[in-house]
Amino acid sequence: MSVHTLQTAIRDIADFPKPGIIFKDITPILADPILFRESISLLCETVSGTKIDKVVGIDARGFIFAAAVADRLGAGFVPVRKKGKLPWKTRQTAYSLEYGESIVEIHEDAIRPGESVLLVDDLLATGGTAAAAVQLLDELGAKLVGISVLIELSFLHGREKLLDHPVFSILKYP
Numbered sequence: 428m429s430v431h432t433l434q435t436a437i438r439d440i441a442d443f444p445k446p447g448i449i450f451k452d453i454t455p456i457l458a459d460p461i462l463f464r465e466s467i468s469l470l471c472e473t474v475s476g477t478k479i480d481k482v483v484g485i486d487a488r489g490f491i492f493a494a495a496v497a498d499r500l501g502a503g504f505v506p507v508r509k510k511g512k513l514p515w516k517t518r519q520t521a522y523s524l525e526y527g528e529s530i531v532e533i534h535e536d537a538i539r540p541g542e543s544v545l546l547v548d549d550l551l552a553t554g555g556t557a558a559a560a561v562q563l564l565d566e567l568g569a570k571l572v573g574i575s576v577l578i579e580l581s582f583l584h585g586r587e588k589l590l591d592h593p594v595f596s597i598l599k600y601p
């Protein structure tokens with residue numbers, strides 16, 4: 428299957444959740460068993476040959492991809508969640524994203540120092556969300572192998588916030 432087939436399944440929603448934002452709706456990919464499996468395969472290929480201990484997913488659409496990638500790679504899954512959702516002791520950091528501001532948290536025992544970690548999200552826009560997750564992972568002593576996203580809005584230059592780590596994207600919007 429070509430990457431183009433995946434791309435054509437993504438639905439552009441204008442002015443959601445705020446005026447001026449074109450929201451990339453990935454639910455048609457999720458609803459199609461072949462497209463969903465292909466998207467997971469492509470995300471796994473970004474780190475093929477590298478042993479991954481934990482796949483970290485970002486709240487909320489990142490969970491969908493990260494959990495499936497973790498299962499496929501034989502790794503554990505760790506959620507980075509929006510403030511107030513995790514029940515145990517957390518580390519947190521504030522950040523801004525394409526359409527707002529937020530705080531994300533991780534359980535402080537979710538990753539042991541030196542564990543190999545892959546960070547997964549559905550979409551990289553300004554990079555604020557991923558950079559916040561990277562900061563939490565750095566604080567926990569994770570060995571971050573890379574950041575893999577299905578969609579990269581390249582025109583927002585999110586990669587520039589993530590210069591210390593490899594960023595892999597499947598579908599790029601220049």
Ligand code: AMP
Nearest residue numbers: 449450451524525551552553554555556
């Ligand atoms: P950013 O922090 O600006 O890189 O934003 C990335 C996060 O916000 C990801 O978790 C995405 O799910 C979400 N996001 C930002 N912009 C969009 C968009 N245009 N379409 C869909 N999701 C988006």
